[in-house]
Amino acid sequence: MIYDSIIIGGGPIGMACGIEAKKRDLNYLIIEKGCLVNSLYNYPVNMTFFSTSEKLEIGGAPFVSHNHRPVRREALEYYRRVQTTWDLNMHLFETVLDVQPHSVKDLIYEVKTSKGTYLTKTVTVATGFYDIPNLMHVPGEDLPKVKHYYDDPHLYSFTEVAVIGSANSAIDCALETYRKGANVTLIIREPEINDRVKYWVKPDIENRIKEGSIKCYFQSEVKEITSTEIIFYSHLEEKDIRIKNDFVLAMTGYQPNFDFLQRIGIKLSEDQIKQPEYNAETHETNMENVYLAGVVCGGMKTNSWFIENSRVHAEYIYDNITKKLK
Known part of the structure; x- marks a missing residue:
């Protein structure tokens, strides 16, 4: 045929x-x-x-x-x-x-x-x-704790979660895991939240950052991921920052x-x-x-x-x- x-x-x-x-x-x-x-x-x-x-x-x-x-x-x-x-x-x-x-x-x-x-x-x-997925090409990106796809926020309850990115996927991840009890840190290369974020979601994430419920590091780039930490460089603070970490949700597109x-x-x-x-x-x-x-x-x-x-x-x-x- x-x-x-x-x-x-x-x-x-x-x-x-x-x-x-x-x-x-x-x-x-x-x-x-x-x-x-x-x-x-x-x-x-x-x-x-x-x-x-x-x-x-x-x-x-x-x-x-x-x-x-x-x-x-x-x-x-x-x-x-x-x-x-x-x-x-x-x-x-x-x-x-x-x-x-x-x-x-x-x-x-x-x-x-x-x-x-x-x-x-x-x-x-x-x-x-x-x-x-668009990879970050950093040491440790192949660890099981690093995920480029996000499914159910319950998995991350009461853990240390780093979310990479500033667009819709990253912001949804940050808000949902935060509301399930995760301690969330956003790491963003850009100086602000992406303009394409859903208009009904953008005020929510901005307010959570402002009140400190979700920590956010703008103008920052991931350098390395280990089994217990994530290391990134802050251009604003001009230094490497290391934080405790259980999961990395790399919403990098x-x-x-x-x-x-x-x-x-x-x-x-x-x-x-x-x-x-x-x-x-x-x-x-x-x-x-x-x-x-x-x-x-x-x-x-x-x-x-x-x-x-x-x-x-x-x-x-x-x-x-x-x-x-x-």
Whole structure:
């Protein structure tokens, strides 16, 4: 069998691509390395989305949440219902290993996975960015106490917790673990809390810092982590500071799988952004009939694209694919 399109990634945008392919009667397959909407599943259990529920909708299915902004649990339930409604052709827990031309003459691609090999006329990469954390590259970062993903605040009750970062993930970690009884220290490279922090959360963290409930060191950089301490340099105090520590929550952000993109032949910009090369109107990359959808389009600017503003990528891509295949 030769598919019309193979979609790599079973998150909301990958699902949106599958819906558009199905609406156009294309023979498609979605391949997801984990569970359905795997990145959302790995979000913190208490996470609240910045977007309102209607901005997370795909496939015309209404998303009704209890509050104005949905939480992770509601999002997982919603996308399960979307899958049930559309019955998308999807393989879960199957990792795509490589994409290479199978027939240059007929422009057919061979997609190799952990479970098999498939042939397709077009490929859409919708892999997001949540799989690879931005590392600090300091001694001790590989210790079990250092975590780049945060789940449930109960684990950190009554412990010494250092949270690294100043954006939404870091601030949520700091506030939630503090309210579960942790002694929390924020370590931030910048001179202030990130402006992108949710507007209803920012006053909360600023007040906790002001009253001393959460200690905060601005303009500071981690130098080393040991089994009992964390050592960082304070540019304000111009000295190293050592504090007792049980856990380090390094909320330093994440990045797309650039190695995979380059391995299959997609060009990246040579600056620090590493933005993939693609046509803004069709989302076709420098590789003919290979497309990008969702957050992966932004390279290291992972705050450029979200579910709400990249859902439309699916329409652009499958309008173009339909024209090509007719």
